[in-house]
Amino acid sequence: MLNCLVRNVSFPGKDKTYDIAIHQGVIREIDSSITAEAAKELDAGGNLVVPPFVDSHFHLDAALSLGLPRFNQSGTLLEGIEIWNELKPDLKAEQVKQRAMEMLRWSIARGTLAVRTHVDVTDPSLLALDVLLEVKDEMKNWVDLQLVAFPQDGLLRTKEGKELMVRALEKGVEVVGGIPHFERTAEEGRKSISWLCSLAESHGLLVDIHCDETDDPNSRHIEHLTYETLRMGLGERVAASHLTSMHSMDNYYVSKLLPLMAESSIQAICNPLINIHLQGRHDTYPKRRGLTRVPELLNAGVNVAFGHDCVMDPWYPMGSHDMLEVAHMGGHCLQMMGTEQMNLLLEMVTTRGAEVLNLERYGIAVGNPADFVVLQAKSVMDALRLQPVRLFVFRRGEVVASTPPSTSTLNLGGETSSVDFHLKR
Numbered sequence: 001m002l003n004c005l006v007r008n009v010s011f012p013g014k015d016k017t018y019d020i021a022i023h024q025g026v027i028r029e030i031d032s033s034i035t036a037e038a039a040k041e042l043d044a045g046g047n048l049v050v051p052p053f054v055d056s057h058f059h060l061d062a063a064l065s066l067g068l069p070r071f072n073q074s075g076t077l078l079e080g081i082e083i084w085n086e087l088k089p090d091l092k093a094e095q096v097k098q099r100a101m102e103m104l105r106w107s108i109a110r111g112t113l114a115v116r117t118h119v120d121v122t123d124p125s126l127l128a129l130d131v132l133l134e135v136k137d138e139m140k141n142w143v144d145l146q147l148v149a150f151p152q153d154g155l156l157r158t159k160e161g162k163e164l165m166v167r168a169l170e171k172g173v174e175v176v177g178g179i180p181h182f183e184r185t186a187e188e189g190r191k192s193i194s195w196l197c198s199l200a201e202s203h204g205l206l207v208d209i210h211c212d213e214t215d216d217p218n219s220r221h222i223e224h225l226t227y228e229t230l231r232m233g234l235g236e237r238v239a240a241s242h243l244t245s246m247h248s249m250d251n252y253y254v255s256k257l258l259p260l261m262a263e264s265s266i267q268a269i270c271n272p273l274i275n276i277h278l279q280g281r282h283d284t285y286p287k288r289r290g291l292t293r294v295p296e297l298l299n300a301g302v303n304v305a306f307g308h309d310c311v312m313d314p315w316y317p318m319g320s321h322d323m324l325e326v327a328h329m330g331g332h333c334l335q336m337m338g339t340e341q342m343n344l345l346l347e348m349v350t351t352r353g354a355e356v357l358n359l360e361r362y363g364i365a366v367g368n369p370a371d372f373v374v375l376q377a378k379s380v381m382d383a384l385r386l387q388p389v390r391l392f393v394f395r396r397g398e399v400v401a402s403t404p405p406s407t408s409t410l411n412l413g414g415e416t417s418s419v420d421f422h423l424k425r
């Protein structure tokens with residue numbers, strides 16, 4: 001007898017509904033009608049099922065620290081970094097852990113079950129890193145947490161930055177991070193990239209660089225990162241996060257850059273919520289949006305994923321770790337609302353994110369772990385438009401989060417009726 005049978009789910013782009021048979025945490029069968037008996041049956045009501053959301057760029061060490069020790073009034077990246085540096089010496093392991101655990105509880109409720117989090121390794125105590133390694137282990141049954149050793153204050157700009165990076169890797173971090181545009185000079189930025197890539201190459205690790213998170217069109221570290229990715233043959237092991245300077249770059253230069261990026265197999269991460277909030281802050285009008293060129297990158301054959309980046313921290317006061325909110329913002333700021341583009345938006349918070357994280361056995365398929373999310377929506381468009389309730393979040397065949405469907409009741413002149421915000425015709 002099966003452990004669980006989920007009946008009546010819809011897959012994106014398919015007309016029929018399907019049943020999903022689960023046994024011992026693994027998807028055993030997917031078919032339009034499964035007759036086997038199961039210890040537990042659940043009717044999904046024809047609602048949409050998607051793989052768990054993947055957040056390919058997050059800062060769990062800072063999440064939920066909003067207002068500590070003060071709020072960001074200018075709304076700039078640099079004031080955010082200042083506030084973080086004021087908080088850093090006072091970080092207490094217990095509080096960092098409590099915030100991270102609470103954040104991940106929100107993530108799970110939203111169906112976000114894989115998170116790549118950068119962790120600041122320019123604090124000589126490496127306190128936040130130790131805490132997040134602990135959190136990763138304690139939460140591994142529910143969330144796949146991938147840690148990036150991130151030199152927030154600059155690898156070369158920080159005293160003993162290189163030593164701290166090496167120590168972080170020794171502790172078991174699997175991704176090498178960097179921030180070349182924040183080093184003292186462009187030359188130092190390039191040197192940091194070369195050093196970090198060789199380090200990753202020699203340790204067999206992944207790379208994820210905060211790359212050109214600026215409106216300065218002359219910030220071109222992506223070119224050097226692409227070059228090093230090609231030269232060392234690192235391919236899809238390397239991701240470039242943000243790439244906001246590409247928004248402002250000269251079009252002719254970008255026409256040379258895009259094929260180079262595709263050739264290297266480097267992957268790109270855009271953070272729509274944070275990019276639209278932090279970029280263009282030195283502009284009067286017109287104000288640049290600052291998001292990287294996502295449709296053009298995709299057209300060139302570069303894999304792109306979306307990250308949430310921040311939730312209630314020195315850089316961003318909003319958010320609840322809902323990747324559909326990220327996709328919704330991306331759709332607006334990148335003007336991606338064609339039907340095929342909407343499918344891409346969903347992919348960038350699911351399958352394309354899984355590619356960036358190099359996740360194995362991800363996706364709703366026979367033989368894969370039974371990890372998926374049932375949304376209160378019938379189509380991809382409605383999932384993006386409504387960011388609907390996550391009715392059930394499955395992890396290894398167990399329901400780890402559930403939320404009752406949302407309905408509104410109207411009372412118009414004594415006559416009651418319900419509204420569910422779906423188009424009926």
Ligand SMILES: [Zn+2]
Pocket residue numbers: 057058059118210309
């Ligand atoms: Zn970041």
